[in-house]
Amino acid sequence: MNDRNREEIAQAEEEVDRINEIYDTDYEIGQDNVEKWGFDMHQTVFTNSAILIALFVIGSLSFPGVSKELLEATRNWIQQVFDWVFLSTGNLFVLFCLALIVLPVGKIRLGGEDAKPDFSTLSWFAMLFAAGMGIGLMFWSVAEPVGYFTEWFGAPLNTPGFTEDSRVAAMGATMYHWGLHPWAIYGVMALSLAFFAYNKGLPLTVRSTFYPLLGERVWGWLGDLIDTLAVLATLFGLATSLGLGAQQAASGLNFLFDVGSGLNTQIVIIAGVTSVAVISVVRGIEGGVKLLSNINMVLAALLLVFVIVAGSLTGFLSNVGETVSGYVKYMLPLSNPVGREDLTFYHSWTIFYWAWWISWSPFVGMFIARVSRGRTVREFLTAVLIVPTLVTVVWMSAFGGNGLDQAQNGVGELADGISDSSLALFQMLSHLPLTAITSFLSICLVLVFFITSSDSGSLVIDSITSGGKTDAPIPQRIFWATTEGVVAAVLLGVGGSAALQALQAGAVSTGLPFTLVLMAMCVSLARGLHHERKLMQYSDVIQGS
């Protein structure tokens, strides 16, 4: 070995030490935890979250009118004043993720070079959908494009309804809301969490992703604040969507079986979903959420194939063309935050969705991170960004396309526009054969998606409130799964949908702080990946000797 080589190796070793020192923390996972009543909880995050949840629930029940007004005004203010922030950062996240796919850092493997994936690709993929988007795809795949086409509540870029142009715009806008952008938001959060946990050994909790920026301060009050906010966004997001979803599911059941869609049916649905979710969290990831996600994937595929074949195969193919061309054509104009004139559509749909996806991102991101060890960055982002977008193209073309065909040809209720968005799917199915079977299948899908959301959400909250531990005692996850159901039922039973909408507005409002969190996360992640890549290069130099 000559002197030059020796010098190079010494330099590489020095650099490796320097980089490793950046992530060298004295913090012990669980050091701020207390073990009491069979729980193992992070003192500050658990206590503050529990108190704030109780306060919010009591507040919105005691003063339903005021709290609804206040929280909705906050949400509207955020959506109107910071609309450009949401839209621009959304675009940024897509570009960031696409860049990571093609850049050399894409080769980095989560968990180190020798890590093996814990789940098969198909199950992994089923779980990605089951956590964050399944229910939405069921409810909105028909209602949203038909809504735009019939000018129910604003139209993308003010495209006049009931025209060929508006069909393309409707499919393009729907894809824009359900395609690359939301998944990029989830992708940034999920990849950051996974990378800093699996490659840097930091606890699996939101604050850890700021370690390269804030250093030891992440273990202090700032980290507590970020984690508590993540818990509140997740719990209120889940509880309100469970409550509002129970109303939708009840109207679906009533439409099918005439069981009444009143409060009793809704409470029964919440109780049923929560009970199964509790059984599922107790059975763990493998026997619970993975199993249910796989079942749902099969059911969803069956329904999809049926809708394609029963609608019209050629019609479906032309709808796919329309969806893709609409997505490509409208992606840039819809991503533009400047000089928008379609304000109803822009604020009520796009910005609402963006705030929603972002407030939902700690939950979905954390769950995706939990099941993604052993994947490379490239594999991970391709699966989180590109594959779901392609699946959504097919799903929207089948369901939305059929809905649009019916609306355009004057078939059934959809031709008169959207009366009740939660019924649009069933109205579309009712003009295809075997309605009873397919509608029943849809209701089952919706309910199982609720269960998987509640289940994976409880695992996530459990992990954040125990300081990043995933092996906290089982009663703790039962506690969170039950809390979601109880919050949903109490709000619905005592305060009605007004209380739920108030709290949902609160949950969506957390989208703003989390937008800042996500932006900082991009910087932090870019830094972390850059360091990791350097480490790989230096280790080649050292081993090459």
Add this chain to the structure above:
Amino acid sequence: MYSKIMVPVDLQHIEKIDKSLQCAAELAGIWDSVVCYVAVTGRVPNRVAPSPEKFEVEMNMFAHEQRDRFGIETEYKVVSSVDVPVELDDKILGAIDEIGADLVVMASHVPGVPDRLHLMSSNAAHIVRHADVSVFVVR
């Protein structure tokens, strides 16, 4: 009488299982048996180690420490799990066969109200009920 004694360990709560470690070592002394420490670890960082690979290193060290402490022959096994609290019992049962243990010595708490109500039983109770080999529960 017993050639291999398995001791399930939780390195995060090592202070709680010292009695079972001592007990296993004493028994190993009587029959000249090998003691195999088994730990089930998750995929995400925990207090003991930032990765499953480093956890393996910690277990190796632990087994050596116990060997030196008691003067017995020791081994270790790390079982990986995606969801530790749920899969713990079954992973331990699986490990009994895998390492060929003929006696399990494990720590357990004194049964409280939840155990009596059959709400949550201890890990040891599950192992006693389902293992084919003898189980020595240390309280």
